[in-house]
Amino acid sequence: MKNPSVGTLADLRFWLVRTFVWRFAKPRFITLMGGPGAGKGTVATGLAPELGLSHASTGALMRKEIEEGTDFGMQVKDAMAKGNLVPDHLVMQILERTLRAPQIKGGVILDGFPRTLEQAVMLDRLLSSWGVALEKAIWLELTEADLIERLSMRRTCSNKKCGRTYHLKFDPPKVADICDDCGSPLIQRDDDKPSSIRTRLATYRTESAPLRTYYQAARKVNKRGIKCSVMKVVVPNNLMNKKQVLAKVVAALND
Numbered sequence: 001m002k003n004p005s006v007g008t009l010a011d012l013r014f015w016l017v018r019t020f021v022w023r024f025a026k027p028r029f030i031t032l033m034g035g036p037g038a039g040k041g042t043v044a045t046g047l048a049p050e051l052g053l054s055h056a057s058t059g060a061l062m063r064k065e066i067e068e069g070t071d072f073g074m075q076v077k078d079a080m081a082k083g084n085l086v087p088d089h090l091v092m093q094i095l096e097r098t099l100r101a102p103q104i105k106g107g108v109i110l111d112g113f114p115r116t117l118e119q120a121v122m123l124d125r126l127l128s129s130w131g132v133a134l135e136k137a138i139w140l141e142l143t144e145a146d147l148i149e150r151l152s153m154r155r156t157c158s159n160k161k162c163g164r165t166y167h168l169k170f171d172p173p174k175v176a177d178i179c180d181d182c183g184s185p186l187i188q189r190d191d192d193k194p195s196s197i198r199t200r201l202a203t204y205r206t207e208s209a210p211l212r213t214y215y216q217a218a219r220k221v222n223k224r225g226i227k228c229s230v231m232k233v234v235v236p237n238n239l240m241n242k243k244q245v246l247a248k249v250v251a252a253l254n255d
């Protein structure tokens, strides 16, 4: 018999997690939705430790692959920079890899996924093949004008390990263009530039409507006795306080 490959060991480890961890401590799968710039990343980052969950941003994972120049990164680079959607099969590939990682024991908050109806269906299938299900889709609702303002004012730390984001008006760095946390220069992400913003919003408008309908219709009780449904959280633009938005999301989750 041949030595088991690394892939086989990863499969075995994941099988052990599913069988011995997930069966007794049910993992929670929650997704945060909303237009580009709605603050999904910020909310997910704050929410994950509070609920004891991991945070997975497919966007951040793909940007990391691009940064590292992997084959996968090369495949998604163009679409990402232009603000277009990355093909579903590629997003699913990175998502599945992430969800199988050992740190996802207690469950995960997905941020920026699913983007399309097809991805939502694929996610349901994937989770169901593992005997688990999506618990809730939380929708951060902002007006389009607010989204545009947020995106164009957003600056991101150029240090990939930090990646903190700032808002020039509501959450500026202490020293202009320098990250408070790590001292690296702040940059404007390519997809936060005006031409990309327009494309991203148009894509969001087209793709999000059927997605919302899908989750609203998905009020069926799944195996765990949980109803998956859309919870709408309205975020007024003046409500920039992270704690306040977080409190609204927690309330929606407990609803």
Ligand SMILES: [Zn+2]
Binding pocket: 157, 158, 159, 162, 163, 164, 179, 180, 181, 182, 183, 184
């Ligand atoms: Zn930084």
